[in-house]
Amino acid sequence: MNYRLLPNVWRAGCAAAVVAATCWSGSASARDLTFTSWGGAYQDAESKAYLQPFTAATGTKIAEDSYTGEIAKIRSQVESGAITWDVVDVAGDALSIGCQQGLFEKLDWSKIADKADFIPAAVQECAIGMSAGGVVLTYDQDKYPDGPKTWADMWDVKKWPGKRGLSFDPKLNLDMALLADGVSKNDLYKVLATPEGVDRAFAKLDQLKPNIHWYKTEAEAVQNLASGEFTMAMEYYGRVFALNKSEKRNFAKVDTAGYLLELTNYAVLKGSPNLDSAYKLLAFAAQPKIQAGWTNYYPYGPANTKAYDLIAADVRAKLLSPTEAGGASVFVDEAFWAANLEDLQKRFSAWAAK
Amino acid sequence: MEQTAGTPLSSSDWRENARVTADLGVLFRRANRRRQWRAASLIAPPIVFVFLTFVMPIGVFLFRAVDNRAIAHMLPRTIETLSDWNGKEAPEESAFAALAEDLRQDKDNRTLGILSSNLGQKFQGLRPMVMQLANLTAPPGGVKAAAIAANPHWNEPAVWSVIARQRSTLTPQFLLMSVDLTQDWTGRIVAVAPSQALFVEVILRSVWIALVVTVLTLLVGFPVAYLMAGVSRHRANLLLILVLLPFWTSLLVRTMAWMILLDDRGVINNVLVWAHAIDAPLHLMTNRLGVYIGMVYVFLPFIVLPLYATMLGVPRESMRAAASLGANRIQAFRHVFLPQVVPGTVAGAVTVGVLSVGYYITPLLLGGPHEQMLSYFVAFFINGTLNWNMAAALAMLLLVLVVASLSVVIWAVGLKRLNWT
Numbered sequence: 101m102n103y104r105l106l107p108n109v110w111r112a113g114c115a116a117a118v119v120a121a122t123c124w125s126g127s128a129s130a131r132d133l134t135f136t137s138w139g140g141a142y143q144d145a146e147s148k149a150y151l152q153p154f155t156a157a158t159g160t161k162i163a164e165d166s167y168t169g170e171i172a173k174i175r176s177q178v179e180s181g182a183i184t185w186d187v188v189d190v191a192g193d194a195l196s197i198g199c200q201q202g203l204f205e206k207l208d209w210s211k212i213a214d215k216a217d218f219i220p221a222a223v224q225e226c227a228i229g230m231s232a233g234g235v236v237l238t239y240d241q242d243k244y245p246d247g248p249k250t251w252a253d254m255w256d257v258k259k260w261p262g263k264r265g266l267s268f269d270p271k272l273n274l275d276m277a278l279l280a281d282g283v284s285k286n287d288l289y290k291v292l293a294t295p296e297g298v299d300r301a302f303a304k305l306d307q308l309k310p311n312i313h314w315y316k317t318e319a320e321a322v323q324n325l326a327s328g329e330f331t332m333a334m335e336y337y338g339r340v341f342a343l344n345k346s347e348k349r350n351f352a353k354v355d356t357a358g359y360l361l362e363l364t365n366y367a368v369l370k371g372s373p374n375l376d377s378a379y380k381l382l383a384f385a386a387q388p389k390i391q392a393g394w395t396n397y398y399p400y401g402p403a404n405t406k407a408y409d410l411i412a413a414d415v416r417a418k419l420l421s422p423t424e425a426g427g428a429s430v431f432v433d434e435a436f437w438a439a440n441l442e443d444l445q446k447r448f449s450a451w452a453a454k
Numbered sequence: 455m456e457q458t459a460g461t462p463l464s465s466s467d468w469r470e471n472a473r474v475t476a477d478l479g480v481l482f483r484r485a486n487r488r489r490q491w492r493a494a495s496l497i498a499p500p501i502v503f504v505f506l507t508f509v510m511p512i513g514v515f516l517f518r519a520v521d522n523r524a525i526a527h528m529l530p531r532t533i534e535t536l537s538d539w540n541g542k543e544a545p546e547e548s549a550f551a552a553l554a555e556d557l558r559q560d561k562d563n564r565t566l567g568i569l570s571s572n573l574g575q576k577f578q579g580l581r582p583m584v585m586q587l588a589n590l591t592a593p594p595g596g597v598k599a600a601a602i603a604a605n606p607h608w609n610e611p612a613v614w615s616v617i618a619r620q621r622s623t624l625t626p627q628f629l630l631m632s633v634d635l636t637q638d639w640t641g642r643i644v645a646v647a648p649s650q651a652l653f654v655e656v657i658l659r660s661v662w663i664a665l666v667v668t669v670l671t672l673l674v675g676f677p678v679a680y681l682m683a684g685v686s687r688h689r690a691n692l693l694l695i696l697v698l699l700p701f702w703t704s705l706l707v708r709t710m711a712w713m714i715l716l717d718d719r720g721v722i723n724n725v726l727v728w729a730h731a732i733d734a735p736l737h738l739m740t741n742r743l744g745v746y747i748g749m750v751y752v753f754l755p756f757i758v759l760p761l762y763a764t765m766l767g768v769p770r771e772s773m774r775a776a777a778s779l780g781a782n783r784i785q786a787f788r789h790v791f792l793p794q795v796v797p798g799t800v801a802g803a804v805t806v807g808v809l810s811v812g813y814y815i816t817p818l819l820l821g822g823p824h825e826q827m828l829s830y831f832v833a834f835f836i837n838g839t840l841n842w843n844m845a846a847a848l849a850m851l852l853l854v855l856v857v858a859s860l861s862v863v864i865w866a867v868g869l870k871r872l873n874w875t
Contacts, residue, residue: 170837200567327719442839446652452823
């Protein structure tokens with residue numbers, strides 16, 4: 101070893117460390133507001149309806165990232181303190197778990213919007229509900245002019261033979277099975293919270309089991325619907341709507357059966373360095389005008405009830421509207437699922453493999 | 455130290471000789487130690503790197519399978535108060551008050567969700583009870599009376615013994631649950647409720663799928679490697695590229711390609727129906743068959759490469775020699791060729807077996823409900839419910855499974871005979 105080299109090495113090392121430290125702190129503070137959502141056409145719509153107008157109005161740049169709902173990615177950011185996301189579009193059950201575990205900021209609604217303007221379910225401790233997404237009963241109206249009217253019709257394999265497309269998850273399926281079995285929507289989660297109710301839901305699904313095609317990705321769901329593999333299916337309406345639009349198809353959303361509604365939620369990561377900008381984005385996106393504009397890009401009804409007067413009638417007819425929850429539709433009880441998902445998932449996996 | 459034959463050693467010679475030998479030995483050992491240190495210092499950076507970036511994070515994560523410190527930390531007053539509890543009947547008001555105070559604190563710290571779901575896993579029904587008690591506001595008649603009025607189960611010593619058990623910094627609960635066991639309130643190990651029993655079946659399923667995939671991959675890969683070892687260098691290289699080509703494509707893309715091929719309305723079925731070979735489409739995926747096809751395809755290179763390397767090392771002359779000694783081709787193959795390629799075969803099979811037992815993407819996409827393996831549930835607990843304790847327990851189980859089966863193979867074949875290149 102050439103010992104005269106050592107000081108140089110030492111100096112070079114120090115210089116590298118200083119540069120690295122500068123970059124590190126620089127990237128942490130000067131980072132743009134980062135918005136993370138589910139990717140695809142859905143995030144494109146969010147970008148056009150909320151993010152781009154926000155940047156145009158305020159000059160605040162927004163970086164975008166995508167995930168597939170893995171709340172583990174949020175937990176590891178919050179636990180390590182290396183926070184790279186600010187505002188996230190998060191699913192209801194994950195929101196419920198994350199809010200309890202302190203992964204999201206508790207929101208100060210006075211900085212966002214008037215709570216009274218929003219549907220009650222959208223006003224949450226850790227998030228603002230932006231719009232009502234959810235699953236619908238769907239089928240090809242061109243193929244079956246006299247199609248199913250209720251969830252119970254899914255079980256009528258004589259009248260409509262063929263596969264039923266259902267997501268490979270206990271969530272939504274157990275809820276839907278109870279509705280099909282005649283449980284009223286107001287009692288749904290009271291019944292599902294009892295062991296007898298869970299037995300009843302599994303018994304109902306058991307009757308349909310030979311005809312069920314369990315899909316594991318949204319892409320698989322849409323592709324099988326388009327190819328005719330599914331006679332009917334329970335699918336996210338946003339995807340069905342996009343399929344109808346892009347392929348000029350005529351897949352129904354059966355309004356009489358009611359939808360299983362889930363809010364799309366915006367939450368802010370706990371400890372986000374861009375908290376102020378995040379609040380500004382939430383407040384901007386919550387405005388009736390912006391919420392109404394969203395419906396031009398995606399068929400999920402706004403959570404701000406004041407937005408509906410600003411939506412054209414033809415657009416409104418194709419929306420999955422949360423005000424429909426007054427009819428046959430029901431809001432999925434995210435807190436119930438957050439509390440019971442593990443037990444029901446284990447039972448569901450064992451049952452499905454039987 | 456060579457002695458001339460016939461010359462007897464005098465005793466002084468012998469001593470001198472022994473001294474020199476000892477000195478040489480010391481010198482040799484010293485030199486050797488220095489060389490070893492130098493070698494060690496050269497490989498130290500990669501070892502430290504591997505330790506810091508691989509062994510440590512995995513170790514820390516796996517420790518979550520038994521780690522109970524966080525939970526004990528959330529119940530400081532309760533654990534303190536319960537330390538002299540007799541365990542026979544529900545404790546005094548002081549324990550109820552301590553628990554209520556701890557829960558209020560946890561609610562403020564936003565750790566109540568973690569605590570309640572953790573306790574709920576350790577004792578059925580405890581989760582809603584804990585949530586309820588946390589929301590109880592300063593009752594006039596004492597916490598005990600109010601808690602029992604809200605839920606009579608608070609009067610049962612069973613509930614309290616589960617809470618008292620949280621003073622321990624380690625918990626066996628998640629490891630037990632990973633094999634469908636649990637502790638009852640006395641601490642005895644019992645089977646979980648039948649509706650919650652799942653993982654033993656999943657483990658058996660994972661092991662079985664891994665075994666079948668390994669055997670099938672071997673059956674397909676062996677002839678390919680044999681062919682490659684037999685043809686000219688130029689052709690062998692071409693075949694090698696064909697074998698490696700899929701390696702350079704994203705796994706997800708390759709699996710999606712198989713979905714397009716195997717689907718009920720996929721390419722294979724369409725061609726067969728069009729050719730009138732079949733009337734109704736064959737079910738080639740969302741079942742075991744699809745998983746086998748997809749996984750054998752993915753793992754083929756892992757078995758072809760070590761086999762090919764081993765077969766190249768088998769002298770062709772040995773086969774000719776066998777023939778010249780009167781063996782027919784099958785006899786020569788069985789008694790001369792096969793024994794020489796055992797190391798490569800075992801190495802390839804072990805690699806495929808180990809990789810496939812923890813496989814995720816292919817069973818997820820090409821399999822149905824019967825094909826979901828352990829990793830599916832690891833992913834569910836990590837991403838779906840944030841129950842990293844349970845995910846760690848399942849991962850630990852997988853690790854134990856792999857290490858155990860590897861040990862059996864190494865014991866049976868011998869480490870030195872294995873050839874991984």
